Amino acid sequence: MPERSIIGRIIDGYYRFLRLLATCLMGVIIVPVTLQIFSRYIGFIPRYIWTEELARFCFIWIILTGATLAVRDGTHFEVDILPTPPTPKGEAIMRLIVYFFMLVFTYIFVWYGFAYAAFGYVQTSELTGINMVFIFGVYVVAGLTWVVFLAERIWVAIRVLRGDEGAVALLRGDYNVAR
Numbered sequence: 001m002p003e004r005s006i007i008g009r010i011i012d013g014y015y016r017f018l019r020l021l022a023t024c025l026m027g028v029i030i031v032p033v034t035l036q037i038f039s040r041y042i043g044f045i046p047r048y049i050w051t052e053e054l055a056r057f058c059f060i061w062i063i064l065t066g067a068t069l070a071v072r073d074g075t076h077f078e079v080d081i082l083p084t085p086p087t088p089k090g091e092a093i094m095r096l097i098v099y100f101f102m103l104v105f106t107y108i109f110v111w112y113g114f115a116y117a118a119f120g121y122v123q124t125s126e127l128t129g130i131n132m133v134f135i136f137g138v139y140v141v142a143g144l145t146w147v148v149f150l151a152e153r154i155w156v157a158i159r160v161l162r163g164d165e166g167a168v169a170l171l172r173g174d175y176n177v178a179r
Helices: 006-041 050-073 088-121 138-161 167-172
Strands: none
Touching (some): 050 138, 088 138, 088 167, 138 167
């Protein structure tokens, strides 16, 4: 495998961080959900109100972190309307069209997510006291991360169009998932 550039290594490190974050959030969400369940059936466990809010916040972050990981892996779900092109260059062109539409939606997340995060900056959660920018800002973070990961995927598609045979496997993503 060829040596990755410094930008590639930074993207790889950020990707590993997001995987760790998603794993930690999955672990954290277990605590409030478990407390909620047990407090309903066991009388001596108090019914904490903050558990519902913490579970909701973790869930939002898990969803958007998972979506960013799927963009990087090329495993985000797809709906095939047209048949898969038989040649790698045809597939690269098809992927570039898909990436264009993904960038359009990414723009929506970044543009409106920034306004949403600014709205959340002046609010705090009543139960946990968390500044809501940490919750509302996830849309901007996800959108900017999609831009970075899509730029990497677009570069792979361009390499395929230039005739790089090694980039074909990277273009197709992980075929161990349902498509």
